[in-house]
Amino acid sequence: MSATDIQMTENYLAQTRRKRLYGGLILVIFVALMASGFTVADDRNAGGFFEGFHRILDFPKEILAEALTKWRNLPARLWAAVPALIETLNVAAVSTVVGGIGAMVLAVLSTRGLAPWPRLIPVFRRMMDVMRALPEIVTALVLIYLLGGGPVAGMLAITLHSFGALGKLFSEVAENSDLKPVEGLQSVGAGWFQRIWLGVIPQVAPNWSSYALLRFEINIRASAILGFVGAGGIGYDLKTALQWGTGRYDSVVAIFALLFATIVVVDTISDRARARLVRGGKLDEGRI
Template sequence: MTDLDHLQSRYLDLVRRRRMYSGLLLIVFVALLAGGFQIANDRNAGGFLRGLPHVFDYPSELIAEAAAKAANLPGLMWTYLPALVETLNIAAVSTLVGALGGGVLALLATRGLSPWPRMVAPVRRLLDIMRAIPDVVIALVLIFVLGGGPVPAMIAIAFHTTGALGKLFSEVVENADTKPVEGLESVGAGWLQRMWLAVMPQVAPNWLGYALLRFEINIRASAILGFVGAGGIGYELRNAIAWGPGRYDAAAAIFILLFVTIVVIDQASSTARDRLIHGEKP
């Protein structure tokens, strides 16, 4: 057997072994998924399969009542507008704080740019931890300590945003050209000067694009956190739903407000990101 035949035989053996391992992992995954579904279905009071035909009962009741009280929707939307503004404020402040913290940690977590090379690994693990803890868990703990309101929601979302943006920002910084940094270092520029004058002009468009994308995500997150008592439009939506029939027009008005707001901000931020990254179109 020639060396080429030997290499080909080993390669085919590795391919077969990888396919076998992939197949075993797929079987284990399907078994865990099926077992988990059965456990969840047993713990469900009504059962998933028995309740499946009724999945559209609540939306149909809500839409029917909202249609019958359509004249009330504009007034209700105006009533809940301050709560929507509070949700937008939570998202904006948490995004700003998270972007600033994520930017600093991203620079500290980048090899070759961090002023303390030994801190690169610990900072990266810190970003992993901040990104791994769900913001709703942090909000629940803070609500227990600080009480309900927008402050726990802002802190929780900002904490998670710092970890998420720090990871994205660090990947952008790693692709930055280091020649300007080396040039400034050769003339005696300090670390802050090198970062501000050599790195930031390269990464700023992508950083702003990621921050705008995160702002969209944080609007949804701040609305969801309202369900656990963190204020904003989510808190009003929970109350409207909790009242049940008779207040479905209020829930519909809040849904419309959220939908319109998210669509408008999504379109605006998408346009802004495109202009920041690709420049003004001719």
Template sequence: MTVADTQPHMQSTGDIRTAWERMVARRRFYTILGLVILIAAFVSSVRFADESNAGHFFDRLPHLFDFLSWLIPKDWNDVWRALFDIASVNDKGGEEFNFDKGRVYISGAFYIPEYFELMIVTINVALISTIVAFVFAVPLSFFAARNLTSSWPLRVFTKRLMEFLRAFPEIVIAGLFSAILSIGPVAAIIAITLHTIGALGKLFYEVAENIDMKPHEGMKAVGANWWERVRFAALPQVLPNFTSYALLRLEINVRASTIIGAVGGGGIGEELKLSISRGFGAKTMALVLLLFVTIVAVDQFSAWLRRRLVGEHAFLLQH
């Protein structure tokens, strides 16, 4: 092989390197340009908001964290007293330290602390909403799956229905139903359920569209109807992923039910809102601590359960 034979190869390699360097330079330019535009838009928006805000954003910026000083308890032992409804030595008859007044007595002297009872209500709202939404989202997902439903109008209607259900935030739906049904957990359950049906339905039908169609085609060949094909060919394949997504949604719904409580949905969110607005430091810290521990516990439990249902191999990196 002569030098002339290798020259085209060397020239081709040089062209590729030049093209790659140009592409990298172009991407860097677009990235820097995008960041400049984003920063300019952000600065302009903040200035507009500052001019439109009667309180003047920049003037009040040094006081951004002043409210934290209002929520720092003078006696940190009151945080534990508030959490377990133990009478406080600082109780002077007001609402700030009347911890033992909120006890929920079960039998005799046995009681459940008020905040634990509210947390149970919040978890129940999330749990019921997730279960009901799961029951409705499963059949809707099969109706929306392209590979399982041949009827185009039915697929389009089902997808648009699920899009409509998840189009509005839970807090908006809860506010609407609170006005109709009055304040309480029922409005929160309806709001979270509707939104969860739309969210889970989308995740479910995307899973259903990626199943192995051979069992489905085999059952169709021997005369099985649509329901039988879905029940015995599609559902066993998708059920582990459906359960995993439902557990993930349960974690989200626990947080959502807490937020909805602030607009009259009951549970711990309503009490947290009142405690913050009144500047009750010990009660606020107790609620935040309980909420944090509960969410971590729910996250860890659902993650463990997903691993048990889906299989440990699904969470391992493939080499």
């Protein structure tokens, strides 16, 4: 073995040892932070975690026990929750469509080689960072204070978050697109919009559509959660049923069952649609 090979081997082993050392340090720090965070949270709780852990299933058992005694009411409860579910789906759909359109604009404006104003790329990227960093529930609480309770506040909150989340994903896809069609269109005098519409959109449309469908799934869950803070939809009905307590737990089970079934159906349909968009209709074997 030559001296060069020996040196390369030593450098590789030294680099490997450094990676293991850094990985070990990160793991130790992570465990320490988790332990300290758990200790602080447990001290601030009304009761200790381990002292109350054995009662973790008491509340679900109480809900299911009442629902079983009133099982004949479940079909009517399910039907009564359908309008709220439709409202939740409408909020998610509108948020996804509006958020997707805004994300497409932000993605193009923040992509190198495509942006009409390259110097403003950092500005648009920071805008997406801010919108992505703000949790929907925080934005919804502010909007509810300004606009009052209802689905509009929830829709705006989810839309703003979708701007940032989808804009980031769309931008990454656009950055990996082939610029040769764009350069060819530019050479024959095509304008900026024509270059984007004819040279970029056909390349990125499948992945953009796939990400938008995935975002729709996420927005359904977000819309249901925002109902707990007064943003309407099925989450608000679930919160009301839980607040009433004993006597309304059959409604709680019906709403949970309806929401779960809806999410499963949407996930299944969305998964198949995304598979066809990205892989040309070839679904992964064994995947539902």
